[in-house]
Amino acid sequence: MRKFFLSVIISFCLLNLAAQSGNKKAFTLVIHGGAGTILKSTMTPEKEKAYNQGLEAALQAGYKVLNNGGKALDAVEASIKVLEDNPLFNAGKGSVFTNDGRNEMDAAIMDGSNLKAGAVAGVTTVKNPITAARAVMEKTEHVMLTGAGADKFAKQAGCIIVNPSYFFTEPRWKALQKAKLEDSLNTIKKNGLLKQPGNHDYKYGTVGAVAVDVYGNLAAATSTGGMTNKKFGRVGDAPIIGAGTYADNNTCAVSCTGWGEYFIRLIMAKSIADRVEFAHMNLTDAANEMVMKKLPALGGDGGLIAVDKQGNVAMPFCTEGMYRGYIKSTGEKVIKIYKE
Ligand code: ASP
Numbered sequence: 001m002r003k004f005f006l007s008v009i010i011s012f013c014l015l016n017l018a019a020q021s022g023n024k025k026a027f028t029l030v031i032h033g034g035a036g037t038i039l040k041s042t043m044t045p046e047k048e049k050a051y052n053q054g055l056e057a058a059l060q061a062g063y064k065v066l067n068n069g070g071k072a073l074d075a076v077e078a079s080i081k082v083l084e085d086n087p088l089f090n091a092g093k094g095s096v097f098t099n100d101g102r103n104e105m106d107a108a109i110m111d112g113s114n115l116k117a118g119a120v121a122g123v124t125t126v127k128n129p130i131t132a133a134r135a136v137m138e139k140t141e142h143v144m145l146t147g148a149g150a151d152k153f154a155k156q157a158g159c160i161i162v163n164p165s166y167f168f169t170e171p172r173w174k175a176l177q178k179a180k181l182e183d184s185l186n187t188i189k190k191n192g193l194l195k196q197p198g199n200h201d202y203k204y205g206t207v208g209a210v211a212v213d214v215y216g217n218l219a220a221a222t223s224t225g226g227m228t229n230k231k232f233g234r235v236g237d238a239p240i241i242g243a244g245t246y247a248d249n250n251t252c253a254v255s256c257t258g259w260g261e262y263f264i265r266l267i268m269a270k271s272i273a274d275r276v277e278f279a280h281m282n283l284t285d286a287a288n289e290m291v292m293k294k295l296p297a298l299g300g301d302g303g304l305i306a307v308d309k310q311g312n313v314a315m316p317f318c319t320e321g322m323y324r325g326y327i328k329s330t331g332e333k334v335i336k337i338y339k340e
Pocket residue numbers: 034035090203204205206224225226227235236237238244256257258259260261
């Protein structure tokens with residue numbers, strides 16, 4: 001009899017352990033490197049390879065964290081830092097130029113387990129703006145710091161500070177000259193009307209990451225140089241919680257890329273979470289409705305990545321392409337640039 005009970009207890013414990021380790025392994029990481037006019041016809045094989053390698057490196061950085069039992073928050077930060085250090089993407093090192101030839105960067109991070117969030121806007125000296133955003137979340141009572149104050153805070157918080165010249169890249173400088181030329185022609189045509197800040201015809205190269213970790217916690221992070229030729233301290237959607245970035249364990253984690261003004265006006269990321277929570281839509285339907293219907297209907301464009309607690313992934317975009325990819329604990333991995 002004793003033997004019987006003992007074997008029942010041992011089997012129960014083993015089953016429990018197996019179930020736990022099954023759960024333990026379930027995680028998903030999704031990244032984007034911007035949406036926009038990304039056409040195969042204008043891409044060289046070398047360029048395409050470089051983008052794929054950049055996305056792969058970012059996925060691997062976050063995967064390493066999650067596979068070691070790390071937090072979603074650490075994973076999204078790790079992935080974003082890799083993309084920020086890569087000059088191909090419009091964030092950190094590859095940031096676009098403002099109208100007056102500066103690089104002003106925005107970033108945000110959000111922890112879905114407690115709705116804590118941190119953001120910086122218009123920083124010019126922080127090597128990895130996402131680390132400054134995280135420091136705002138963890139070391140202050142605030143959610144967003146801007147401009148010179150944000151740079152000063154980042155330095156005090158121990159973030160790596162660089163000379164603004166670190167952010168200079170030839171392709172982005174040339175893009176600014178082109179945008180300025182087009183702008184001046186447009187201004188003449190439009191008789192002095194103040195246009196949208198930036199030139200939205202250029203591809204959006206913002207970077208983003210969302211993840212669900214083995215504990216079922218969600219996190220989202222977004223980092224960007226904004227839009228080429230932006231003026232007057234313009235800030236886009238990326239650092240605005242609920243617009244370009246949002247995470248809530250109860251619904252989903254979202255990171256956006258596209259024409260920021262429209263994402264702000266649609267409260268894009270939170271609108272998707274609300275559809276999941278209040279309209280009981282699945283993640284794909286919620287994300288598709290916002291990106292494929294509401295966004296173009298208003299005149300905007302772009303895309304986003306989203307993940308929910310179950311590891312469901314959505315990556316809709318209404319542009320020609322979006323640098324994107326995901327990796328799961330099962331080993332399933334996808335990296336894509338163009339439309340299907
Ligand atoms: N959403 C960004 C902004 O408006 C641009 C981008 O996605 O590349 O600042």
